[in-house]
Amino acid sequence: MSEGGAEGGRPWAGIGHNQGPSMDAGRQFRIHAWTRAQASHREARIPVAIHRMRIARAKELGLSYADYCRIRATSGRDVAGFLISSNALGVHSNAAPVAPRISEKLLSLRHVLRIGLAQPPLDPRLLLERVAGLDLAFPAPPLLGSFPEIRAALARAQGRLPAAGLVAITALGLEQEWLAAGGLGGALPAEALFA
Numbered sequence: 389m390s391e392g393g394a395e396g397g398r399p400w401a402g403i404g405h406n407q408g409p410s411m412d413a414g415r416q417f418r419i420h421a422w423t424r425a426q427a428s429h430r431e432a433r434i435p436v437a438i439h440r441m442r443i444a445r446a447k448e449l450g451l452s453y454a455d456y457c458r459i460r461a462t463s464g465r466d467v468a469g470f471l472i473s474s475n476a477l478g479v480h481s482n483a484a485p486v487a488p489r490i491s492e493k494l495l496s497l498r499h500v501l502r503i504g505l506a507q508p509p510l511d512p513r514l515l516l517e518r519v520a521g522l523d524l525a526f527p528a529p530p531l532l533g534s535f536p537e538i539r540a541a542l543a544r545a546q547g548r549l550p551a552a553g554l555v556a557i558t559a560l561g562l563e564q565e566w567l568a569a570g571g572l573g574g575a576l577p578a579e580a581l582f583a
Contacts, residue, residue, distance in 0.1 A: 448498040455580055459555055463573030468553030469501035471545055471566070473528060474510050475559035476578035482514050493582055494521025503545050503554075507531070531562045535569040542570035557581050
């Protein structure tokens, strides 16, 4: 045995080494195998009928096909509802008028629940009355709240729907935290739905 080494002349591994295989030997083969695996994944074909169903569903939801597929792939579920911030709706006070294009867009959505989240000082009941196309309205999670506070507010709005089936439509960067705090299926900027 050599000094500080194992049998066969290899040195003993230091603290923190997991005794796994060396990263040097076979590196080119691993790169080749990884490249082939990624290429075969890209070439995987989705049947035409499923493509057509997904295109139709994206149109029902008023989303681009790319946005719909991204949400579907990351959440593993279809979109069951939109959690729409009052900021994304462009409503900033209880007396402010709602843009007609917002109400028209909400009314055009099919087979999805449209839930408004009223940021203070807005009253959720007034938001529901004033914005045509909303199905429900709840107080929005606090913008600077902790994750448990945000999660609790989103759970009230979620009802019995699966969190992974809900998509947050937001206008502020702080509202993006709803995705992680609530375990939502996705988050999109207001422009993705209302543009």
